[in-house]
Amino acid sequence: MILYSNGQYYSSEEALFTIENRALQYGDGVFETMIYKNGSVSFLNDHLIRLRKAMACLELTNEDCMNDQSLQDIIQELLLKNSLTGSARIKVLVHRTWGGLYAPTSNEGILSILVSEQAPPALLVKDYIVFSDDTRNYYHKASSFKTVSSGRYVMAGLEMKRRKANDIIIMDIDGNLSECLQANLFWVRNNEVYTPSIETGCIDGIIRKQIKHYCEEHSIRFHASFFPLVELERAEVVFAGNVAGLAAFKKIEAVSFQTEHPLLDALRTLLL
Numbered sequence: 001m002i003l004y005s006n007g008q009y010y011s012s013e014e015a016l017f018t019i020e021n022r023a024l025q026y027g028d029g030v031f032e033t034m035i036y037k038n039g040s041v042s043f044l045n046d047h048l049i050r051l052r053k054a055m056a057c058l059e060l061t062n063e064d065c066m067n068d069q070s071l072q073d074i075i076q077e078l079l080l081k082n083s084l085t086g087s088a089r090i091k092v093l094v095h096r097t098w099g100g101l102y103a104p105t106s107n108e109g110i111l112s113i114l115v116s117e118q119a120p121p122a123l124l125v126k127d128y129i130v131f132s133d134d135t136r137n138y139y140h141k142a143s144s145f146k147t148v149s150s151g152r153y154v155m156a157g158l159e160m161k162r163r164k165a166n167d168i169i170i171m172d173i174d175g176n177l178s179e180c181l182q183a184n185l186f187w188v189r190n191n192e193v194y195t196p197s198i199e200t201g202c203i204d205g206i207i208r209k210q211i212k213h214y215c216e217e218h219s220i221r222f223h224a225s226f227f228p229l230v231e232l233e234r235a236e237v238v239f240a241g242n243v244a245g246l247a248a249f250k251k252i253e254a255v256s257f258q259t260e261h262p263l264l265d266a267l268r269t270l271l272l
Contacts, residue, residue, distance in 0.1 A: 002081040004074055005112040009081060016112075020098045027149025028104065029095030030054035035118065035243050036079065037087040042243055042271070044072070046206045051092065054145035060094055060109035078115050087118035095148065119244075125259045126166035126240070129180075129252045131229065134159050135170050137178040137201030144204035156181055167240055169252070172200040176226045183242040184208045187235035188263050192221040194235070200226065207241045210270050220263070237261040245271060 001012040010016055022028035032051045035042045048068060055065060064070045071092075079088060093112045099105035135156040137143070152170075160168040160181060169185060172178045179185050179202035186195045186208075193215055198204050215222035232238055238249040238257050246268050248259040 001116070002078065003112065003114045004078050006110045022098060022104065023095035023148050026102065027147065028058070029093060029148040030058060030060070031091060031093040031146050031148060034090040034092065035087065036090055041075065041090065043206050043210065046209060050145065050204065050206070054142070054147070055094055055109060057142050057145060059107045060096060061107050062094055062109040062111050064111050065094060065109070074113060078113055082115050084115055084117060089116050089118045093148070123247050125250055126247045127250045128165050129167045129169060129249045130160065130163050130165040131253060132156050132159055132168050132170045137170050137172045139199045139201045143201045144198050146203060153181060171229070176200050176228060177231065178202045180240040183240035186211065186241055187232060187238040188261055189235050191263060192223060194223045194227065197224050197226055205241070206243050207270070211241065211267055214267060214270060237264055239264060
């Protein structure tokens with residue numbers, strides 16, 4: 001596999017980083033995961049907007065990340081070098097150059113990009129979901145962005161595996177619904193869409209934005225607020241959503257749900 005870092009293309013077998021790496025030692029960096037299909041990156045503009053907001057939050061700078069065409073050219077060249085002509089998964093990572101301890105000495109960011117063959121389509125239905133006992137979200141300046149300091153998601157993932165679940169729902173520190181392991185949480189009731197507020201500490205997802213726009217365009221009420229766990233018991237369908245797909249939940253702990261709904265089918269067209 002060929003990857004890109006700091007202006008150069010490398011084989012994945014080459015050692016690119018030393019121990020003097022702020023992403024490794026301090027989790028000092030941000031990333032975006034994108035899907036390439038049908039000859040283009042899905043929702044590229046939204047990804048770039050979120051990436052730049054995340055960089056601004058951590059005061060990171062990188063010229064290539066500020067130039068749409070430059071970044072697209074690098075991605076296209078990388079796909080070509082890896083002979084990926086169909087669908088692909090793209091990870092764009094920006095981490096700070098070495099220097100300093102918790103207070104860095106530079107704001108210069110190093111851009112790295114990895115591409116891989118896209119995994120099979122996401123599951124349309126997930127059979128068993130649990131509420132996390134170990135992990136809680138909380139809102140702060142960077143909580144809505146994807147950062148490389150993802151310890152709480154790793155903890156939630158370990159709990160999910162230990163409890164033999166297909167996904168896990170994370171709450172905030174006040175007990176409100178927040179998000180799923182790798183996706184935003186949504187549910188439908190009376191043909192209206194509900195999702196937790198960004199202020200619960202969840203990621204401001206790309207597909208979340210698309211679903212909100214769809215609802216606005218089709219005069220469907222979209223509720224983003226603080227919701228307790230019992231709110232899900234009133235839902236007609238519950239699902240997780242990210243750019244890889246929308247997956248309906250069949251059972252959340254002891255409560256079963258239907259996995260088909262006309263509105264969910266309509267929302268899935270956003271990913272075609």
